[in-house]
Amino acid sequence: MLTLLKRIIRSGWLSFRRQGGLSVATIFIMIMVISLVTFLFLFQNITQFLISSLQEKVDISVYFKEEALEEEILKVKEELTQIPEVKEVKYVSQEQALAKFIQRHKESSVLMESLKEVGENPLLASLNISAREASQYARIANFLDDTLSPSLKNLIEKVDYYQRKSVIEKIFSLTAGINRGGILLIIILALVAILVVFNQVRLAIYSQREELTIQRLVGASNWFIRGPFLVQGAISGFLATLFCLLIFTLICWFFSPKLEILFPGLNLFGYFTGNFGIILLIQIFTGVGLGIVSSLIAIRRYLEI
Amino acid sequence: MIKFQNITKIYPPNTTALENVSFEIKPKEFVSIVGRSGAGKTTLLKLLLAEEKPTKGRIFFDGQDVLKIKPGNLPRLRRRIGAVFQDYKLLPSKTTYENIAYAMEVIGATDFQISRDVPEVLEIVGLSEKANNFPAELSGGEKQRAAIARALIHRPDIILADEPTGNLDPYHTSDIIQLLLKIQQLGTIVILATHNKEIINSLEKRVITLEQGKAIRDEEKGRFIL
Numbered sequence: 001m002l003t004l005l006k007r008i009i010r011s012g013w014l015s016f017r018r019q020g021g022l023s024v025a026t027i028f029i030m031i032m033v034i035s036l037v038t039f040l041f042l043f044q045n046i047t048q049f050l051i052s053s054l055q056e057k058v059d060i061s062v063y064f065k066e067e068a069l070e071e072e073i074l075k076v077k078e079e080l081t082q083i084p085e086v087k088e089v090k091y092v093s094q095e096q097a098l099a100k101f102i103q104r105h106k107e108s109s110v111l112m113e114s115l116k117e118v119g120e121n122p123l124l125a126s127l128n129i130s131a132r133e134a135s136q137y138a139r140i141a142n143f144l145d146d147t148l149s150p151s152l153k154n155l156i157e158k159v160d161y162y163q164r165k166s167v168i169e170k171i172f173s174l175t176a177g178i179n180r181g182g183i184l185l186i187i188i189l190a191l192v193a194i195l196v197v198f199n200q201v202r203l204a205i206y207s208q209r210e211e212l213t214i215q216r217l218v219g220a221s222n223w224f225i226r227g228p229f230l231v232q233g234a235i236s237g238f239l240a241t242l243f244c245l246l247i248f249t250l251i252c253w254f255f256s257p258k259l260e261i262l263f264p265g266l267n268l269f270g271y272f273t274g275n276f277g278i279i280l281l282i283q284i285f286t287g288v289g290l291g292i293v294s295s296l297i298a299i300r301r302y303l304e305i
Numbered sequence: 306m307i308k309f310q311n312i313t314k315i316y317p318p319n320t321t322a323l324e325n326v327s328f329e330i331k332p333k334e335f336v337s338i339v340g341r342s343g344a345g346k347t348t349l350l351k352l353l354l355a356e357e358k359p360t361k362g363r364i365f366f367d368g369q370d371v372l373k374i375k376p377g378n379l380p381r382l383r384r385r386i387g388a389v390f391q392d393y394k395l396l397p398s399k400t401t402y403e404n405i406a407y408a409m410e411v412i413g414a415t416d417f418q419i420s421r422d423v424p425e426v427l428e429i430v431g432l433s434e435k436a437n438n439f440p441a442e443l444s445g446g447e448k449q450r451a452a453i454a455r456a457l458i459h460r461p462d463i464i465l466a467d468e469p470t471g472n473l474d475p476y477h478t479s480d481i482i483q484l485l486l487k488i489q490q491l492g493t494i495v496i497l498a499t500h501n502k503e504i505i506n507s508l509e510k511r512v513i514t515l516e517q518g519k520a521i522r523d524e525e526k527g528r529f530i531l
């Protein structure tokens with residue numbers, strides 16, 4: 001058994017070495033496929049990051065009348081926090097709202113002039129509410145309308161949910177679309193990848209069909225014939241994985257700072273190194289697994305003689 | 306030991322390669338099958354190797370119906386046969402040494418047996434110098450000798466030789482025929498398909514003559530008559 005295994009491995013390695021051109025072509029195709037799968041894995045992370053950062057920007061604000069006291073507003077905040085759908089509630093006082101307004105519009109002389117004209121702080125204190133999901137904003141707005149005690153409800157000047165409803169829904173349908181599109185893209189590209197590798201291995205084996213027939217006629221068992229091809233497939237997959245790891249380490253290391261400028265908070269290289277084990281497994285599974293499975297399927301038809 | 310029973314082989318659409326051929330071969334026999342090109346010699350050997358199936362009839366090898374052997378068990382049958390093919394059928398990606406060693410590897414011979422026997426057989430067929438050459442680097446005669454070496458290295462029960470001297474010069478032809486005779490004397494069945502008149506007439510062994518797929522003659526000490 002051990003001798004047989006040794007012979008199969010040696011024969012697979014010899015074939016791999018002697019069919020230099022074909023082996024290089026197979027490795028090249030596998031590099032492309034493994035790169036594609038790795039890219040899809042990273043792409044999934046980037047889209048998730050974009051989706052969650054987009055979702056984080058969505059909230060609704062409850063503005064309070066001028067006469068509302070801070071304790072009363074905080075009481076509303078506390079009641080809101082009890083609702084399971086509410087992810088976070090932030091209190092913005094009149095002073096904070098003004099400071100934010102000035103900070104944002106300090107370049108606009110017209111707005112600054114108008115603020116001076118008004119004389120006092122025209123902005124209202126508010127609560128910014130983030131929900132866990134887009135569909136939950138309507139329920140939060142209902143809570144403010146129906147469930148809140150009348151004394152607290154009277155303090156509310158306006159809830160901007162109804163003005164922002166369409167924008168919120170658009171954002172969430174967009175992120176859901178990106179998510180669905182991403183999954184569909186991954187499935188299609190993964191299928192293409194599998195077909196490309198399978199076809200390449202099939203071509204490599206087709207070119208050796210005469211050899212397979214001879215081996216059968218000389219009395220070689222099916223595993224003695226299959227084995228070297230599987231070894232060859234595994235070697236190609238393993239080498240392709242090594243190349244891909246190197247390529248992606250360099251790409252992530254190089255592009256991570258540039259992507260971070262575009263999307264603050266997105267650390268691609270950190271994500272790559274943090275998930276190195278999973279990425280390595282995905283690559284080995286794609287390379288070695290695809291190589292072996294494709295060889296098995298492609299050889300089958302030549303073993304019927 | 307070997308029995309062909311009413312064998313007919315028709316290739317689609319309607320080429321009859323063999324028609325109702327029956328004969329038996331006993332252990333240690335040396336049988337020549339003669340006939341013109343297309344008479345059905347090669348088909349007969351292919352049927353015994355289970356490379357092809359007959360349209361009608363049955364083939365028995367050591368009491369076992371060859372047609373009933375499951376594909377997974379065919380290697381066992383083939384390991385008992387050493388075949389020299391007309392087109393050599395050497396493994397193109399392996400060297401001469403590896404091609405011959407391969408026949409031993411498939412029967413599970415040890416590395417020691419392989420390294421002991423292969424050089425010896427290479428020496429017998431005069432290919433020691435070409436041990437590390439690939440088939441593409443060998444002449445027709447050298448390929449034929451490599452194929453013969455591969456067929457006999459694992460001491461099979463039967464040797465099927467389809468035109469084994471077709472590409473050899475008279476010197477090597479005589480050597481190979483002497484080698485086949487020696488192997489037969491040691492107890493192996495030799496089935497030789499050829500249309501070389503001189504070889505057949507000098508052998509004075511059993512001759513089965515095929516003509517247009519039919520066995521027209523089967524003589525104990527036959528001669529080449531067509």
